[in-house]
Amino acid sequence: IETKIPVQSRELWNKHKVQKFNTSEEFEEKFISHVEWTLARSLYNCDDLAAYQATSQSVRDNLVIDWNKTQQRQTVRGGKRVYYLSLEFLMGRALDNALINMRTDTSAQDVGKTDQVLTKGNTSREMIRQAMKDLGFKLEDILEQEPDAALGNGGLGRLAACFVDSLATGNFPAWGYGLRYQYGIFAQKIINGYQVETPDYWLNFSNPWEIERAEIQVPINFYGYVDRTNGEQSTLAPSDWIGGERVLAMAHDMPIPGFKTSTVNNLRLWNAKPTTEFDFSKFNSGDYKNSVEQQQRAESITAVLYPNDNFEQGKELRLKQQYFWCAASLHDIVRRFKKNGRPWSEFPDAIAIQLNDTHPTLAIVELQRILVDLEKLDWHLAWDIVIKTFAYTNHTVMQEALEKWPVGLLGHLLPRHLEIIFDINWFFLQNVEKKFPHDMELLSRVSIIEDASSDRQVRMAFLAIIGSHKVNGVAELHSDLIKTTIFQDFVKIYGANKFTNVTNGITPRRWLKQANPKLAQLISETINDPNDDYLLDMSKLTELSKYAEDAGFQKKWNDVKQFNKLRLADLIKRLNGGVDVIDREHIRNTLFDIQVKRIHEYKRQQLNIFGVIHRYLEMKEMLQSGGSIEEVANRYPRKVSIFGGKSAPGYYMAKLIIKLVNSVAEVVNNDAEIQDLLKVYFIPDYNVSKAEIITPASDLSEHISTAGTEASGTSNMKFVMNGGLIIGTVDGANVEITREIGEDNIFLFGNLSENVDELRYNHQFHNPELPKPLKRVLDTVESGAFSPQNHHEFKPLTDSIKYHGDYYLVSDDFESYIATQDLVDEVYHKNKKEWLKKSILSVANVGFFSSDRCIEEYAETIWNAEPVKPE
Numbered sequence: 001i002e003t004k005i006p007v008q009s010r011e012l013w014n015k016h017k018v019q020k021f022n023t024s025e026e027f028e029e030k031f032i033s034h035v036e037w038t039l040a041r042s043l044y045n046c047d048d049l050a051a052y053q054a055t056s057q058s059v060r061d062n063l064v065i066d067w068n069k070t071q072q073r074q075t076v077r078g079g080k081r082v083y084y085l086s087l088e089f090l091m092g093r094a095l096d097n098a099l100i101n102m103r104t105d106t107s108a109q110d111v112g113k114t115d116q117v118l119t120k121g122n123t124s125r126e127m128i129r130q131a132m133k134d135l136g137f138k139l140e141d142i143l144e145q146e147p148d149a150a151l152g153n154g155g156l157g158r159l160a161a162c163f164v165d166s167l168a169t170g171n172f173p174a175w176g177y178g179l180r181y182q183y184g185i186f187a188q189k190i191i192n193g194y195q196v197e198t199p200d201y202w203l204n205f206s207n208p209w210e211i212e213r214a215e216i217q218v219p220i221n222f223y224g225y226v227d228r229t230n231g232e233q234s235t236l237a238p239s240d241w242i243g244g245e246r247v248l249a250m251a252h253d254m255p256i257p258g259f260k261t262s263t264v265n266n267l268r269l270w271n272a273k274p275t276t277e278f279d280f281s282k283f284n285s286g287d288y289k290n291s292v293e294q295q296q297r298a299e300s301i302t303a304v305l306y307p308n309d310n311f312e313q314g315k316e317l318r319l320k321q322q323y324f325w326c327a328a329s330l331h332d333i334v335r336r337f338k339k340n341g342r343p344w345s346e347f348p349d350a351i352a353i354q355l356n357d358t359h360p361t362l363a364i365v366e367l368q369r370i371l372v373d374l375e376k377l378d379w380h381l382a383w384d385i386v387i388k389t390f391a392y393t394n395h396t397v398m399q400e401a402l403e404k405w406p407v408g409l410l411g412h413l414l415p416r417h418l419e420i421i422f423d424i425n426w427f428f429l430q431n432v433e434k435k436f437p438h439d440m441e442l443l444s445r446v447s448i449i450e451d452a453s454s455d456r457q458v459r460m461a462f463l464a465i466i467g468s469h470k471v472n473g474v475a476e477l478h479s480d481l482i483k484t485t486i487f488q489d490f491v492k493i494y495g496a497n498k499f500t501n502v503t504n505g506i507t508p509r510r511w512l513k514q515a516n517p518k519l520a521q522l523i524s525e526t527i528n529d530p531n532d533d534y535l536l537d538m539s540k541l542t543e544l545s546k547y548a549e550d551a552g553f554q555k556k557w558n559d560v561k562q563f564n565k566l567r568l569a570d571l572i573k574r575l576n577g578g579v580d581v582i583d584r585e586h587i588r589n590t591l592f593d594i595q596v597k598r599i600h601e602y603k604r605q606q607l608n609i610f611g612v613i614h615r616y617l618e619m620k621e622m623l624q625s626g627g628s629i630e631e632v633a634n635r636y637p638r639k640v641s642i643f644g645g646k647s648a649p650g651y652y653m654a655k656l657i658i659k660l661v662n663s664v665a666e667v668v669n670n671d672a673e674i675q676d677l678l679k680v681y682f683i684p685d686y687n688v689s690k691a692e693i694i695t696p697a698s699d700l701s702e703h704i705s706t707a708g709t710e711a712s713g714t715s716n717m718k719f720v721m722n723g724g725l726i727i728g729t730v731d732g733a734n735v736e737i738t739r740e741i742g743e744d745n746i747f748l749f750g751n752l753s754e755n756v757d758e759l760r761y762n763h764q765f766h767n768p769e770l771p772k773p774l775k776r777v778l779d780t781v782e783s784g785a786f787s788p789q790n791h792h793e794f795k796p797l798t799d800s801i802k803y804h805g806d807y808y809l810v811s812d813d814f815e816s817y818i819a820t821q822d823l824v825d826e827v828y829h830k831n832k833k834e835w836l837k838k839s840i841l842s843v844a845n846v847g848f849f850s851s852d853r854c855i856e857e858y859a860e861t862i863w864n865a866e867p868v869k870p871e
């Protein structure tokens with residue numbers, strides 16, 4: 001590797017080589033020096049926040065040493081690099097994860113010498129816990145100081161976070177590229193039952209996990225015009241884009257440590273900054289204030305994450321974000337490639353770029369522009385390179401989520417890119433015409449440019465397919481669906497091989513070891529795996545099957561669940577202003593039924609809350625017709641129904657669902673008649689760190705989307721990995737979960753995706769016939785039972801089922817849903833042994849859903865990339 005340091009100086013560098021801390025004593029020394037030097041504090045004013053900062057700085061120092069070595073190794077070995085482009089990385093907290101993943105330099109022989117390093121199967125967590133205690137702090141309190149890095153909306157962003165963990169763990173030379181939003185997803189407050197959004201200024205206390213790369217600043221242009229005055233007429237020839245507005249992209253790096261490896265990869269996030277130069281030509285001379293203001297506008301590009309999940313709004317600033325990020329990342333990737341001096345034709349052998357949804361589709365166009373306009377490659381040669389480099393992951397079939405940009409807007413912001421898009425489309429349509437002559441309808445259906453006379457739009461998913469060599473869905477059912485619905489024509493054009501499936505996964509480090517330390521410990525003891533190797537090879541969990549019916553083991557298993565339920569009860573009490581919602585005395589016999597995810601009509605939180613209302617009405621009716629509370633308890637045993645999740649700020653129906661849940665909670669929780677048999681609680685501000693407490697506490701979780709709408713779901717995997725059972729529809733990854741853990745161990749209900757179209761079609765002609773119990777629920781809601789001040793408050797929700805076509809098929813699935821809930825009660829309360837057996841068998845067979853498996857599939861079938869392992 002190149003260096004400016006003369007040979008005779010290198011000895012000195014090596015003599016003073018930085019060292020990782022390996023023992024608690026070395027850690028303590030580091031910690032104190034960070035308190036004093038980095039934070040300029042002391043023994044006398046080191047609070048928990050300062051201790052968190054100093055701990056993180058110390059841990060980061062260790063990671064940076066491995067980060068540097070990893071980058072050198074990857075450069076020297078020259079293997080294929082993978083770049084994961086995602087507009088969202090929902091990372092959550094970094095410190096605890098780093099403590100689990102981080103390697104000290106202690107080798108196995110040194111174990112005896114160094115406290116508890118490696119002896120407990122890992123991790124520096126125990127060592128640091130003890131050291132923190134000696135220094136006067138409690139590790140748990142320190143971890144709580146860290147704000148979540150919430151640079152994502154939901155599943156798509158969290159998937160990217162799991163992927164970077166698995167990429168590092170698998171030793172892949174892989175970087176993530178994203179944006180460093182100053183405001184992540186908003187914090188959700190619940191005020192009088194309504195969602196209220198407040199800004200998430202997560203960088204308030206500086207972020208010890210990011211390394212500002214002030215030296216890496218990429219100029220990015222917008223607007224302007226294309227210049228071909230040099231005699232060239234063709235848009236296919238190298239052209240000059242004279243940009244009108246210029247901003248700088250500055251890199252911020254986050255180290256991503258792998259588990260049980262010294263590989264530390266990089267997550268590079270771009271921040272927008274004004275340039276230091278003034279565009280004098282653009283401003284009237286003397287208008288100094290105005291030109292400063294124009295410059296300042298630059299920062300708004302990375303100011304805020306768009307808070308929509310599965311929905312695209314089509315705002316200019318969003319397009320600006322996308323181009324800013326794609327251009328900066330590609331510039332960086334190309335610069336790194338050019339250092340090798342390899343010919344352009346080898347670009348796809350050196351580099352794979354994965355597009356997380358269509359958000360980074362402009363990267364395809366930008367690479368074509370770089371190759372043609374800047375590197376002067378022939379158009380077709382360039383295009384061949386582009387296609388071989390990119391691959392695209394689709395995450396949804398829902399129309400409202402598919403990105404389209406008005407031609408006018410795109411051409412205004414990126415005039416040269418629009419030309420290139422038109423040329424890509426031109427060649428593509430010519431090929432289609434050759435293959436399917438005279439099929440004008442086909443041509444118009446697959447054209448990148450949607451020609452709806454009034455305003456033409458660029459269909460980003462089509463551009464992504466055409467510019468990629470592979471397109472994948474995220475679960476089998478979903479990957480089949482995209483082939484038969486939204487991308488059907490492209491299967492005809494390209495053949496089925498271009499389309500593939502990679503079922504999503506989750507990292508067991510965060511979602512088992514970190515979130516559920518008690519279960520992780522029980523597992524490692526039971527399968528005799530003191531070094532937690534199972535976290536890398538999840539097939540080891542099948543060992544647990546042996547104990548599925550072992551009474552002693554079942555008791556331990558259940559004790560872990562009780563511990564986690566109490567932990568959640570504590571959290572809920574704290575969030576509820578110190579007032580308990582859950583009756584701890586009976587917690588053992590209280591079924592925790594949880595649905596936490598973004599609030600969306602397709603995810604059907606409304607079905608869940610209608611089910612709760614039904615249960616409540618049934619209980620009340622039993623009492624009114626003279627039943628005793630014991631009889632009620634026998635039919636409807638103890639249950640707490642927990643909801644959580646954010647709604648997009650502009651999504652009226654989703655917000656109304658949140659309000660309904662809170663209104664039902666208000667009534668049910670204060671109804672003394674039913675005692676504590678039923679409780680409802682909406683957890684405000686659901687996020688990654690709360691998920692780590694919530695997930696391990698579930699007995700049952702709900703994944704009840706209308707069949708065919710949830711591409712995969714990943715929280716379903718998290719709940720199963722933590723011993724919770726699932727009530728779910730035959731949708732997304734529920735299908736493969738059923739196959740892996742066995743159909744006896746999951747509560748499936750509802751219509752199948754192949755019937756959805758017909759059911760919807762029928763609803764258009766006559767309003768659905770409401771099953772009796774649902775009719776009663778809707779009548780009760782409309783009577784104002786949960787909104788005495790405003791009887792009509794929830795009418796849009798009931799109307800959407802009764803009169804507006806019930807698009808999400810609540811009426812069609814309601815009876816099967818409540819019948820299945822009855823079955824759940826039956827097993828949980830009447831046959832606990834059976835329940836525990838199901839729970840144990842679920843965990844035993846959840847291995848397939850590790851994101852390590854998922855990343856290996858991408859590497860093998862899409863990227864053709866190999867690990868670069870440390871010696």
Ligand code: CJB
Nearest residue numbers: 155156310395474710711712713714
């Ligand atoms: N997904 O989170 C999002 N946002 C979108 O805009 C589109 C899809 C989700 O992606 C997850 C990861 O693949 C899927 O598990 C989930 O079903 C899908 O809704």
